Amino acid sequence: KTAFAEVKTDSRFINVAHRGASGYAPENTIAAFDKAVEMKADFFELDVQRSKDGHLVVLHDTSVDRTTDGTGYVRDMTLAELKRLDAGSWFSSKYSGEKIPTLEEVLERYRNKRINILIELKKPSLYPGIEQQVANLLREKHMDRWRGKVVVQSFNHDSIRRFHQTMPWVMTGALVSYTSYKDTGVTNEHLNTFARYADFVNPNKKLVDRDLVNRVHQRGMKILPYTVRSSEAADRLFHIGVDGFVTDYPELGYIYYAQ
Ligand code: G3P
Ligand code: CA
Numbered sequence: 001k002t003a004f005a006e007v008k009t010d011s012r013f014i015n016v017a018h019r020g021a022s023g024y025a026p027e028n029t030i031a032a033f034d035k036a037v038e039m040k041a042d043f044f045e046l047d048v049q050r051s052k053d054g055h056l057v058v059l060h061d062t063s064v065d066r067t068t069d070g071t072g073y074v075r076d077m078t079l080a081e082l083k084r085l086d087a088g089s090w091f092s093s094k095y096s097g098e099k100i101p102t103l104e105e106v107l108e109r110y111r112n113k114r115i116n117i118l119i120e121l122k123k124p125s126l127y128p129g130i131e132q133q134v135a136n137l138l139r140e141k142h143m144d145r146w147r148g149k150v151v152v153q154s155f156n157h158d159s160i161r162r163f164h165q166t167m168p169w170v171m172t173g174a175l176v177s178y179t180s181y182k183d184t185g186v187t188n189e190h191l192n193t194f195a196r197y198a199d200f201v202n203p204n205k206k207l208v209d210r211d212l213v214n215r216v217h218q219r220g221m222k223i224l225p226y227t228v229r230s231s232e233a234a235d236r237l238f239h240i241g242v243d244g245f246v247t248d249y250p251e252l253g254y255i256y257y258a259q
Contacts, residue, residue: 014244015253016118017041018227019060023248026091027067028058029098033106037115039250043151044115047122048103050130055079056103056137059087062123066090068100075126103134107141107150117150118246120175124159131163135170144170153202155180157194164197173200173224178207186212195219202226202246205233210240217241228252 020032021039028046036044047060052075064070064077068085079102088098103119110117124130134152138144144167153173154160160172174194176186184190186207194201201216205225216223226246228234234252237245247253 013238013253013256014222014224015042015250015257016224016244016246017044017250018246018248019046020044021248021250023229026088026095026098028060028101029087029095030101030106030109031088031095031098033101033110033115036250037110037113040114041250041253042116042244043118044110045118045120045246046103046106047120048130048134049074049122050127050133051079051082052076053078056130056133057082058101058103058106060122062126064100104137104141107137107143111141111143111149116148118173119150119152121152121154121156121159121163124154124156131159132166135163135167138167138170147171151200153200157197161197171199172197173202174198175226176201176203176207178204181207186215188215191215191219191221195221200224205237205245208237208240208242213241 017036019027021035022032025032025035033044046058048056049059051057059074063073064085067090068087069089070085082100085100086096087100088095121130138150143149148171151171151173152163153175155175155177157174160174164172186203198221200222202224208225213223222243224244224246225237225242228245228247231252238256
């Protein structure tokens with residue numbers, strides 16, 4: 001494997017562990033991120049939101065109900081309240097005691113590990129100013145100038161544009177959902193807009209065919225579809241030329257490293 005943090009120029013396959021290695025450990029916890037490192041993924045992906053008292057925290061849903069033993073919305077709870085929750089038991093008793101991590105804890109723990117971090121700004125319209133806050137934290141941790149160490153993505157493209165304007169030297173990704181684009185497909189107009197502020201186009205895999213891959217590449221961007229959970233899906237995407245994919249099971253990417 002070539003050195004990490006060289007995504008832009010690196011032509012080999014990019015294997016991204018979705019919410020950490022979430023097939024094997026509870027999503028968006030240190031256990032899942034450690035597992036992604038252990039499995040030698042190139043990146044792990046995580047979702048960032050904000051607590052009531054202004055801390056950046058790592059959790060997928062806007063409520064804590066599904067992945068913890070608590071109830072309520074992330075934005076209505078303080079960091080102390082969020083930290084009291086068990087974020088592992090829902091997955092397996094083996095993981096009881098896992099906590100919701102802060103983004104700062106994650107950046108600190110993995111800044112010198114051999115893995116890159118794909119940061120999703122989740123529902124940023126609920127968290128005004130979160131783009132600037134993430135940018136400030138990346139700068140504080142000296143992780144912004146290390147090209148490819150972090151990539152920032154969102155389904156909210158205004159948010160990505162704002163982040164890009166704040167910190168244009170950090171790579172960004174436009175997430176593309178099936179429900180929003182299934183009727184039109186991803187058109188050249190869409191791609192031309194994404195190319196103004198994004199380095200990656202990361203669509204639902206159902207939207208991805210060879211033609212889309214080519215049109216993304218023609219515009220100098222890379223494409224990392226989500227979410228791969230079978231070797232059939234992995235193989236189809238690899239053979240139409242994607243740059244990598246986002247998967248719950250990082251071993252699904254192994255066979256493409258050498259090709
Ligand atoms: O990185 C792709 C993926 O994380 C987007 O979907 O719902 O799992 O955040 P979701
Ligand atoms: Ca995500």
